[in-house]
Amino acid sequence: MKYSKVTKEVIEKLKEILGEGGVRIDRDYLERYSKDETAELEPLEPEVVVFPKTPEEISKILKLANEMKIPVTPRGAGTGLSGGAVPAHGGILMSFERMNRILEFDPENMVVVVEPGVITDEIQKLAEQHGLYYAGDPASSESSSIGGNVAENAGGTRVLKYGPTGYHVLGVEVVTPTGEIVSFGGKMVKNVMGYDMIRLLVGSEGTLGIITKIILRLIPKPKYLATLLVPFKSVDEAILSVPKVLSEAGTLPSSIEFMDKKSVQMAYRFLNESIPNMEADAHLIIEIESADKESLSKAYFNLGDSLMKMGAIEVYVADNRHQRMKIWKFRKAIPEGIIAFRPVHCMEDVSVP
Numbered sequence: 481m482k483y484s485k486v487t488k489e490v491i492e493k494l495k496e497i498l499g500e501g502g503v504r505i506d507r508d509y510l511e512r513y514s515k516d517e518t519a520e521l522e523p524l525e526p527e528v529v530v531f532p533k534t535p536e537e538i539s540k541i542l543k544l545a546n547e548m549k550i551p552v553t554p555r556g557a558g559t560g561l562s563g564g565a566v567p568a569h570g571g572i573l574m575s576f577e578r579m580n581r582i583l584e585f586d587p588e589n590m591v592v593v594v595e596p597g598v599i600t601d602e603i604q605k606l607a608e609q610h611g612l613y614y615a616g617d618p619a620s621s622e623s624s625s626i627g628g629n630v631a632e633n634a635g636g637t638r639v640l641k642y643g644p645t646g647y648h649v650l651g652v653e654v655v656t657p658t659g660e661i662v663s664f665g666g667k668m669v670k671n672v673m674g675y676d677m678i679r680l681l682v683g684s685e686g687t688l689g690i691i692t693k694i695i696l697r698l699i700p701k702p703k704y705l706a707t708l709l710v711p712f713k714s715v716d717e718a719i720l721s722v723p724k725v726l727s728e729a730g731t732l733p734s735s736i737e738f739m740d741k742k743s744v745q746m747a748y749r750f751l752n753e754s755i756p757n758m759e760a761d762a763h764l765i766i767e768i769e770s771a772d773k774e775s776l777s778k779a780y781f782n783l784g785d786s787l788m789k790m791g792a793i794e795v796y797v798a799d800n801r802h803q804r805m806k807i808w809k810f811r812k813a814i815p816e817g818i819i820a821f822r823p824v825h826c827m828e829d830v831s832v833p
Contacts, residue, residue, distance in 0.1 A: 483569050484549045486527035494530055494572075497540045502578075504529045513573045516558040516565040517819075520826050524566050526553065526573035533578045535653060535661050535692040542690070543659035545572055554686040556596060556628025559620040564632055564685040574690070576627050583693065587612060590698040591650065591667050596627020596691055603696065613701040615642035619812050630694055633683030637767075637808070641734040642699075646682035653693035654681060667695055702734075702769035704776040707804040709796040710787050711760035715740055717791040718762035725766065728786045731779050735767035737811055746817030747810050755810055756796050765811055767804075 494503045504510075505528050514523035532538045545552045551571035558565050567573045580597035587610040592603060600621040603614045618624055618636040628634070629645045630652070636644070651665030664677040681688055712718040722736055739747075741761050748754055755763070768783070770776035776799070784795040798804045818825050 482549075483551050483571060486550055486571060490544065490548060490550065491528060493544055494528065494541065497537055497544075498530055498532060502531045502533070502537075504531075513555065513558075513575065514567070516555075516560045516563065517815075518561050518563045518566065519819075519824075521563045521566055524568055525570065526567040527570050529573045529575060531575050531578045535655055538574070538655045538690055538692060539659040539661055541572065541574065542655055542657055546658050552690075554627075554631070554690050556625035556631065557599070557620075557623055558628075559624040560628060560632055562632065562685075565628070576625065579627075579692065580625075582606065585610075586667070587698075589667060590700075592696050592698060594626055594694050594696065596625060596630070596694065598626050600624050600626050600629055607698050608701060611701050612698040614648065614696065614698055616645045616648050616696075618645075619815065622812070626694060626696070627691055630682055630691055631685050637735045637737055637811070640736055641732050641769075646679065648697045649678055649682055649694060650697050651695035652678055652681055652691050654689040654691050656689045661692075662689075663693075665695065702771075704770045704773050705734075705799075705804060706768055706776055706780045707735075707798040707807050708764075708766040708768070708780060708783065708787075709755060709798065709807055710764040710766060711757035711793045712762045712764070712791060713760065713793060714791075715762045718764050721764070721787060721790040721792070724786065724790055725764075725783065728783075730782055731768055731770070733766050733768050735765065737765040739763045739765070739811065739814065743814045743818075746821060747813040748817075750813050750817035750820055751810065753806075753810065755807065757793055760793055765807060 509529045510525045513529050514525040530541060542552060551569040552574055553567040554574045555565040556576055576597035579595040581595045582598060583595060584593035585606060590612055594603060603626060607614050615638055616629060616636060617638045618629055618634040630649060634645045650667060653663045655661050718738060744758060744763060768779050770779060780797050787795050798807055
């Protein structure tokens, strides 16, 4: 498709919709929004960056863009690794930084309604204050936005047990490319009327419409957690132990994460903090949950025995919040370490079935 350029006339119409502060054509803005965290992609600048605050403003922008044949690229926090927020055809870059409100929180029904610009960790913090839990947990949760998570159907450290982001989306409000504002789904889990448009929209990267409101399902917060840090002498031993962990753990782990030696070194340099057996060729992080402490202890002791038979050097158990957070902080520092100390790199998300 042949797209039109953003003209001065279009800029003025955008300012009428959003006001002066909602439209930026400054060089530093165009450069800043020309890329996400996808290292191998060359920056591609938009012609204008807009900051809407309401679905109605987005509707007017899309009607204008549709009429003028101008491409629109939606953008969350820019933490993605697949180029979804890169304006490949120039045009309008739509940032959701100003649509960052938690609109409704219903702890009794375990539902939260949010705008797309809300940072994922903010949802988690609110849920935990009420004994609840948002099971979507991408590695970039401290900086990624929920709208980006939904648009990419982000996975995360707990995808093994709880599934990717789409599993937790009950409903969405969407602005179509022609500017209509429509809603799908709702607060009820058993909402089965009509086509399952939510599953189609989740992961569509804004190609089918722009998501302006998200209804998320929460779950009761697990009462007891333990995180196992397991070093191995070789990468092969670590990877080959995973199927056995799944079959012999007695309970489905909520997380199994793999770190090789180079990744561990990057996190160490970035944080200036270490973990046990830094020289091991590989580490697994395994998290298990339980409704009672006795069952949890039994599960991690049994799992620890099995891991030692599989070739683990040692099994370190973190069963309090401080120790667990330290391990996960280390794991989540790996991307930051790679970016800081390996300016030329190719970063990808890889899952082992």
